[in-house]
Amino acid sequence: MAGFFSLLRRLYLSIYNWTVFFGWSQVLYHVLITLKESGHENVYNAAEKPLLFAQTAAVLEILHGLVGLVRSPVSATLPQIGSRLYLTWGILWSFPETRNHVLVTSLLISWSITEIIRYSFFGFKEAFGFAPSWLLWLRYSTFLLLYPTGISSEVGLIYIALPFIKASEKYCIRMPNKWNFSFDYFYAAIVVLGIYVPGSPHMYTYMLAQRKKALSKSKRE
Template sequence: MAGIFSIFRRIYLTIYNWTVFIGWLQVFYLSVKTLKESGHEDVYAAVEKPLLWAQSAAVLEILHGLIGLVRSPVSATLPQISSRLYVLWGILWSFPEIRTHFLVSSLVISWSITEIIRYSFFGLKEAFGSAPSWLLWLRYSTFLIMYPTGISSEVGLIYNALPYMKESLKYSIRMPNKWNFSFDYYYLALGILGVYVPGTPHLYGYMLGQRKKALARAKSE
């Protein structure tokens, strides 16, 4: 029974990884093509559909960790995926005014390069049991640049969306109301920006530790 489960697990994860890989490859191609042909103002419009589904699919990775399909700790994947989904749906999708900002380009390129490498790495590992050493090195090294550029873009886009949140009151709940409850999306965004301060170095340190372990293990094999 365990053997059958292992086979189905590998088939499922192989399909999952390569499917999402294709989505991110499309995001990267369209973003670079659009930057070259018409500029950063049109990047979001060009990549919106594949970006929304490719990044939203990552919710499944939280489930994968919870049920034991993968060994990645939920404590590491949850904040990364949550922050991305917030920026994607809570900022870019919700506030069209910032979709033409140049930081959208740096965001989607940083995300897509990272994910193209990551999903191809795990796709090969699940399909064949291993991945090339050069891909392993890329998997655990490109974040050294892509993580800072991606995080900086996330923070910058949230910050640039703040005036539109305050002006539109979108997603905010004002008193009085029948629930006797108030909520301000603007202050939630400020709180999230505050979380980036301790969260960013913590996650970066975690990834540095993972890199050291993975490369040391590969060298000893």
């Protein structure tokens, strides 16, 4: 019975990883084609559907960690996925005024290359029991450049969205109301920006440690 569940787990995770890999491949394809043919102003509209699919599908990774399907700690997965969902739905989808900025292009290129490598890496491991050494190196090395460009784009887009958030008052809850509760999305966005200050170096340091551990293990094998 244990062997059956192990096989079922691998089958499910293989399908999941390769499906999301395809989604991010579509994002990168649409970004590059649109960038070449009509400029960065149209990148978001071209890539929106696969972006919303691929990024939202990452919610399942939190569940995978919670139920023990994968060994990745939820404490590391949650903030990374949470911040990307916030950018995807809470900024780009919610405030169209941000979509034609050049930072959208740098964001989607950084995200998509990172995720294409990551999901193919895990797809190989689940489907075949191993990942090629070159893919292992890419998995734990490309973030050295793509993480800073991605984070910078995220912070920049939140900052750019601030005046539109304030003017629209979207997602705000004003008193009086039956819950006796108020919420201002503008100040919430400022808090999110503040979290990036300690959060980004912490995540980068964590990934550097993971890189050292993974590459050292690969050399020993």
